[in-house]
Amino acid sequence: MTARRVRVGVLGFFHESNTFAPGAIRLEDVEPRTLSGERILDEHADADTAVSGLLAGAARHGWETVPLTYIEFVPSAPLDAGATAEVIARLRRAVTEHGPFDALLVALHGAAVSLAEPDLDGAVLDALREAAGADTLIAGVLDLHANVSPRMAAAADVLVGYRTNPHVDAKDRGQEAADIVARALTEGIRPRCELVMVPAVMGILAQATAAEPWAGFARAADDTRQFPGVLSVSLFQGFPWADVPEMGMSVLVVAPIGDHSARGSAERLADVMWAGRNGFRSDPAAPAAALADAPAGTTTLLLDVGDNIGAGGTGASTHVLGHAIAAGRRSVVGIVCDRDAAALVHEVGVGAAIELAVGEPALTVRGTVTAVSDGHYEDPGPTHVGHRYFDAGPSAALTLEGGQTLVLCSRAILPSSAQQLLSLGVDPRAHEIVIAKGVHSPVAGYRPYVDRIDYADTPGATANDFSALDYRRRRRPLFPLETEHDRAGSPRPATDNERSLRP
Ligand SMILES: [Zn+2]
Structure with a gap:
C-alpha cells in the first residue's frame, strides 16, 4: 500500500x-x-x-x-x-x-x-x-x-x-x-x-x-x-x-x-x-532642503514620504516635482500617476509638444513627448515583495521645457522597479534626482542605479507624522503617540528622552 x-x-x-x-x-x-x-x-x-x-x-x-x-x-x-x-x-x-x-x-x-x-x-x-x-x-x-x-x-x-x-x-x-x-x-x-x-x-x-x-x-x-x-x-x-x-x-x-x-x-x-x-524616530527633511542636498554629478533617489504608494498613496502628488521645477533643478525625473494626462499624451504621440495639467495638486507643465508604452514591464529582481510582472497602464515620458523628465502612468503600482523608467527610455543614472513615490519599496529595485537615497517630508495620505492623524479605534497606549506606559501598557512616568520622542 x-x-x-x-x-x-x-x-x-x-x-x-x-x-x-x-x-x-x-x-x-x-x-x-x-x-x-x-x-x-x-x-x-x-x-x-x-x-x-x-x-x-x-x-x-x-x-x-x-x-x-x-x-x-x-x-x-x-x-x-x-x-x-x-x-x-x-x-x-x-x-x-x-x-x-x-x-x-x-x-x-x-x-x-x-x-x-x-x-x-x-x-x-x-x-x-x-x-x-x-x-x-x-x-x-x-x-x-x-x-x-x-x-x-x-x-x-x-x-x-x-x-x-x-x-x-x-x-x-x-x-x-x-x-x-x-x-x-x-x-x-x-x-x-x-x-x-x-x-x-x-x-x-x-x-x-x-x-x-x-x-x-x-x-x-x-x-x-x-x-x-x-x-x-x-x-x-x-x-x-x-x-x-x-x-x-x-x-x-x-x-x-x-x-x-x-x-x-x-x-x-x-x-x-x-x-x-x-x-523609532522618523525625521525626513523638508522637500526644498532635500532637493538642495542632492549633489550635482551623482544620482539621488528622493523618496516622497507623504505619497508612498506602498502604504496607500495615490502616486499622483506633484509636491516634490513642483518644488524641483520651482528651484530650477533640471536633471530630475518625476513619476506621476494620472490616467487622464497619460491618455492625452498617448493621443498626441511621440514627438509632439504639449501643455497639460498633471497630478494632485494640478501642476501645469509644457514639454515634448519622448516615449509612450502600454505600461507593461518585467523585472527579474530583486524587487520589494518579489513581483516580476508589472502593469502601470498606458504610460509616457516627456521632457519638460525646464529640462526635467516627467513619467506618467495610469495606475498606481509599487514603484519597486527601475524598469518603469528604463522601459520608457529614461535611465535613472543619467539624472541627478529621481523622485519615487515610496519609502522602502523602491530601494531594492533602484539601488543599482543610484548613488544615494534621501527622503522628503511631504503631505499626503502617508505623511510621516502620524500623530496628526485622527485616530478613533486604535489601541492605546502606543509609543510614541503616548509615552507614559510600560511594555505591558500599564501607567508609568515617561523619561525626558521618551517625552522628546513624542511627535
Ligand atoms: Zn510591507
Whole structure:
C-alpha cells in the first residue's frame, strides 16, 4: 500500500489598507484583481513573491498542489462591504469546490481593513477555517507591516512574516511556511501561533531592517529560532495608517500545541523591541532642503514620504516635482500617476509638444513627448515583495521645457522597479534626482542605479507624522503617540528622552 499523497491548496488575499486614504475598494474592483488556477502560476511561478515561495515549497515536498484563487490590491483605502463579501466568497468557494485539503497555504498581507469587517485578515482566516474544516492545517505568510490580531493568530495554525524591509524575502518565507507544514504532517504535531502585541509603532524611516534598532531585534529573533520546539519566529512592524485596534508592533512564535515555552519566548522578544523604542524616530527633511542636498554629478533617489504608494498613496502628488521645477533643478525625473494626462499624451504621440495639467495638486507643465508604452514591464529582481510582472497602464515620458523628465502612468503600482523608467527610455543614472513615490519599496529595485537615497517630508495620505492623524479605534497606549506606559501598557512616568520622542 502506498501512502496517500499530501494535497494542498494555494490561495491568498493581499491588501494593505490605509484607512486615511480617500475612497474604497468596491465590488467591481475584485474581478480584475483576481487570479485563478493556472493564472496564479503564470504570474508567480518565476517571481519571488510569497505565493511563489508557497508553490516552490509545496513542489519541493512532492505535494499535489492546487492553485486556487489569489486576489491582490495595491495598497489603498479599505474594502467596502460589497468587495469584502465578494473576496471572502471567492476564497471560501475555491476551498469548498476543490477540497478537501491537508493544508491551505495562504498569502496574506495582514493589514487589510474592510468598512464592514475591520480585522479583514482575521475574517478571511476564519472563513478559510470554516470552509476547510478543523483538521486542515492553515499556514499563512504575512507582510512585515501586518497588524496581527488575536483572531488571526487563533484561526491559523502557522503564520510567518517577512523579515526584511525592503521585502526581498517573501519567497523564502513562503517556503518556510510550507516547510513547517511538512514537519507538522510528518512528525504528527499540530502547530499554534503565540502572539504578543507590543504597545508601540515605528516611524517609517526607522523601519529599514538592516539598520538599528531593527537589526538588533532580528539578531534576538535569530537566537530564539534556535530554541527547542520553536518552529518559527516573526517580528512585525505594524502599519500605522490603519485605524484599527490591532494596529502596532507584535511578535509571533509558532510552536507545537502543548509547548509551554513559546509564550515566554515571545514575551522576551517583545521586551527587546520595547527596549529599542528610542530608535523609532522618523525625521525626513523638508522637500526644498532635500532637493538642495542632492549633489550635482551623482544620482539621488528622493523618496516622497507623504505619497508612498506602498502604504496607500495615490502616486499622483506633484509636491516634490513642483518644488524641483520651482528651484530650477533640471536633471530630475518625476513619476506621476494620472490616467487622464497619460491618455492625452498617448493621443498626441511621440514627438509632439504639449501643455497639460498633471497630478494632485494640478501642476501645469509644457514639454515634448519622448516615449509612450502600454505600461507593461518585467523585472527579474530583486524587487520589494518579489513581483516580476508589472502593469502601470498606458504610460509616457516627456521632457519638460525646464529640462526635467516627467513619467506618467495610469495606475498606481509599487514603484519597486527601475524598469518603469528604463522601459520608457529614461535611465535613472543619467539624472541627478529621481523622485519615487515610496519609502522602502523602491530601494531594492533602484539601488543599482543610484548613488544615494534621501527622503522628503511631504503631505499626503502617508505623511510621516502620524500623530496628526485622527485616530478613533486604535489601541492605546502606543509609543510614541503616548509615552507614559510600560511594555505591558500599564501607567508609568515617561523619561525626558521618551517625552522628546513624542511627535
Ligand atoms: Zn510591507
